[in-house]
Amino acid sequence: MRFIYTKTFRRLFVVLVLVAFIIVSDAKGYLSKAKGIFFEVYGAGTSFISNSAAKTKNFFATFLLIKGLSHENDLLKQKVDELAFENARLKAAKQENQTLRRALNFAEETELGLIPAVVKFLDPTGFTQTLMLDVATDAELKLNAAVVSQPGLLVGKITNIYDNAVEVTLITDPSIKINGIVVDSGASGLVTGEHGLSLRFDLITHNEVIKPGDKILTSGLAGDFPKGILIGEISSLSSSPSELFQKAFVQPAADLRNLKFLFIVAQ
Template sequence: MRFIYTKAFQRSFAIFALVSLFIIASLTGFLNPVKSGILKAYGASVSTISDAGSGIKTTFKTLFLIKKLSSENDQLTQKVDELSFENARLKAAKQENAALRRALNFEQESSFDLIPVAVKISDPTGFTQTIVVDKGRSSQITEGSSVIASPGLLVGKVTRVYSTTSEVTLITDPSLTVNAFVAESGALGLLSGEHGLSLKFNLITHNELIKTGDQLVTSGLSGDFPRGLLVGEVSSVSSSSSDLFQKAYVSPSADLRNLRFLFVIKQ
């Protein structure tokens, strides 16, 4: 038993005790105020450097893209015209829809109650696709709430809430699955993250029609996400007769690499 008096043993025991204490304190929630404080200080420091970095990035981007701007402007003008027409058509359809709903005594489509949040940090370990936002329990954010970018593009889900900050898992994280359907054909399937870059749309039966460019919208089936949020666009389809289901790769509609301001849907 003499070994317990050796320095090596005492040192190892001290480290073991410290790590165990850290894990237990974290599990019991005792560390939450410390964690929240560190996340706040860390987020503020990261934002300061990140904003400077973002400025440099934008300057270089503009210098490189200046040549393309003219042709891009023409394309965008054309796109605006097309979208204006589409918008007018949709407005008319919405009015018609509302009139029909009234006639059928349906409930009016409810609009979301949104909490604006700012992105503070992303997971520096790179093992998970998560971000930390600047509002938490004190702003009535709850675990499981959906997070969207401004026009209704799904970004992720709140997975942990602290007093003044919250952790959001992005849709590109493999641990998150989203029930979605193809807006064009109505084909249902399950979306999950793929290498943190894109999304995989799985479990689509062979009789469903799915093609590149199709848009995917949340179905609201599992209750995890409200129905009607735009998730992404089909970038490629993989279909083989030997496979039980079709598979499609989807690029997220929200720019998940440049997230700044988001909205949490109040539950």
């Protein structure tokens, strides 16, 4: 029997005609209504499944996040214990320091008077490194007063005082210049903003020893910022021996992208 008379050929022929019909119909747009119905059904089903899958994914992501938080919590608890010990040691040292100061007739260090403030909003344009604070109306505020986050980490300084808000320029703004001192070596220099990315520690003489990881405090020399507020930590050195001064990049200690409650130093 010839192939064209077989059942297989007949089937193949029907399939080819069907395929050709569908291709032509689709190209001419005759299948648009049928496709529309399919898209409605398929789209609804797919979006339902996609949403369900996304919810499940979020659920497990939250679970994993909680698991991670538990681990982080353990680490923080350990850190708190260490810091509690350190704090007790420092309190004893402070007491001894005060006693010795009195014995030598040194001037007492004044406490930082902190005025609480809430961050209203950040500069939405991103052109400046400023934010607006909501402060109690009866608070006595001064221009250029330092602004810190709760643990005494430097955030910025007041650059404008309005009736119901206070403008704070962050330390990462290039217009801010802070006299800093390295905790370990006592090397002093000038900390300036680097366009919102990090800070630059400059004007450090070559006989001073600085290294990554060193903490920098405000030296209190210029008067704007009180002495002893933590600015940040040296992340890398960027100077060469041929340059006149040493330079370093400094990572701000305060999380400047996540500011909510701040304190104005009213010293």
